[in-house]
Amino acid sequence: MPYVIASPCVDVMDKSCTEECPVDCIYEGDRKLYINPKECIDCGACEPVCPVEAISQDRRVPDEEEAFIANNREFFESVLPGRDEPLGAPGGAHKLGPVGVDTPMVAEL
Numbered sequence: 001m002p003y004v005i006a007s008p009c010v011d012v013m014d015k016s017c018t019e020e021c022p023v024d025c026i027y028e029g030d031r032k033l034y035i036n037p038k039e040c041i042d043c044g045a046c047e048p049v050c051p052v053e054a055i056s057q058d059r060r061v062p063d064e065e066e067a068f069i070a071n072n073r074e075f076f077e078s079v080l081p082g083r084d085e086p087l088g089a090p091g092g093a094h095k096l097g098p099v100g101v102d103t104p105m106v107a108e109l
């Protein structure tokens with residue numbers, strides 16, 4: 001049951017959450033951050049620090065934000081615009097650096 005970042009993060013991106021994550025699994029797109037469901041250990045440390053309450057456990061995501069459950073996964077499992085292969089599980093967001101693109105769903109918001 002990984003945690004998920006939903007729409008309130010779009011164009012906010014203050015990144016408080018990335019400093020709390022013990023496994024560094026919160027990755028930076030262009031307009032939003034994304035939690036890697038394969039790397040998240042479900043600790044909950046990121047949720048209370050988000051100033052816009054964008055983060056919640058996947059089973060507690062509000063109905064109107066449900067598309068973001070799949071969307072966080074797609075950021076890692078699909079081939080993002082301008083890339084040749086999926087990100088997969090890079091093993092650390094700070095090491096990887098900003099990815100600089102979003103999923104098509106987020107780019108079109």
Ligand code: SF4
Binds near residue numbers: 013018033050052053
């Ligand atoms: S703390 Fe919230 S708004 Fe800031 S980057 Fe993380 S999810 Fe986005």
Ligand code: SF4
Binds near residue numbers: 021024025043
């Ligand atoms: S729940 Fe824990 S492991 Fe998952 S993204 Fe948040 S801080 Fe990182």
